[in-house]
Amino acid sequence: MNWDPKNRIKVRIVSARAYHSLFMHMCIRPSPEELENFGTPDFTIYNAGQFPCNRYTHYMTSSPSIDLNLARREMVILGTQYAGEMKGLFSVMHYLMPKRQILSLHSGCNMGKHGDAALFFGLSGTGKTTLYTDHNRYLIGVDEHCWSDNGVSNVEGGCYAKCIDLSRDKEPDIWNAFSLALAKFYGSLWPLIKLLQNSCKARFDLLNSLEHSCSLPIEYIPNAKIPCVGPHPKNVVLLACDAIGVLPPVSKLSLAQTMYHFISGYTALVGFYVFLLHFIEASASCSLRLNLFDDTQKMYAAMLAEKMLKHGATVAGQVEGNNRSLQAILPYTRKIIDAIDSGSLLNATYRKTEVFGLDIPTEIEGVPSEILHLENTETLLKLAGLFKNNFETFTNYKIGKDKKLTEEILAAGPNF
Structure with missing residues (x-):
């Protein structure tokens, strides 16, 4: 795991089914020479597939069980056919890398021909794979990355x-x-x-x-950059699926606003969820962007702020992939991403919206101006209330000297 050789983790997977072993091509596959000198793995996963755990064991509540022992560096998966080894390894990386002052990210990443890298944060169904697979840019990685003092590196060896x-x-x-x-x-x-x-x-x-x-x-992937490493990101893009249709398709965020929306993790429950729920529901959670350890969500936000300030990634675009309806306007969204990558969005004319206080461009080349506008509707106020309620747990968290940055982040939320 991790294309950065200085921070690579050697993993061994022992599985009961070939299906689970095949899925682990999502890891970086060692060369014959590397395999010969593999040595002792840094982490081992035992996947027993459908063999259930004893649900009457203390602390067990069901037949499926995923147990992680960081001290022994082992994971045991019982009672599930889901090929979830990568999710377990993501959790391990998200725990170990910050201890090395490396920010681990649930994001996609690509790079322009002039070395300008971009990070794409987003939940399932927000358009990460669709938007960062651009034949005009090199693909660094699809879903998991690390941001160290050397730049960004892909954690995976595959695409999903x-x-x-x-x-x-x-x-x-x-x-x-x-x-x-x-x-x-x-x-x-x-x-x-x-x-x-x-x-x-x-x-x-x-x-x-x-x-x-x-x-x-x-x-x-034809334009994949091998090895999958890149420079420090120039742009950070937060993707959301606003199927409720009240937020603008793109806005320029300040550092405080970036932290606010990163922590909020707003999206609508769509994608494959919509087939199960048969309705659209707004969802915001401090852990949604990370789906990791509950006690450390804000720590990741603080590390992201530090990385952006240190390496000059000062622009973040909040891109709403499914604005106004469930029909994604993909050609327009791609033009918005192109404007972010080229830097032309920095020179646009902006106006500030009420309630959320977002700076939205008055025009983008090739994008109809009417879809850039945000209307203050009753639904928008309800959504703002959801953001407010979701962020109550953040008020006691300290970021920056004398809690100054915390206060700025709180002020960056909706005002109504």
């Missing part, structure tokens, strides 16, 4: 992406990569993907909520 209604026209890079993986039928995992009869062509339009993703080695 949703495939519902995937098409060559909508997402050519992802389509081509998965088609190549399917044609080779090597090193790729396609859970229950439906194939055309007597063909190796996948029917992505037949996927349902439980069969929505595929994985493959990252080198199958």
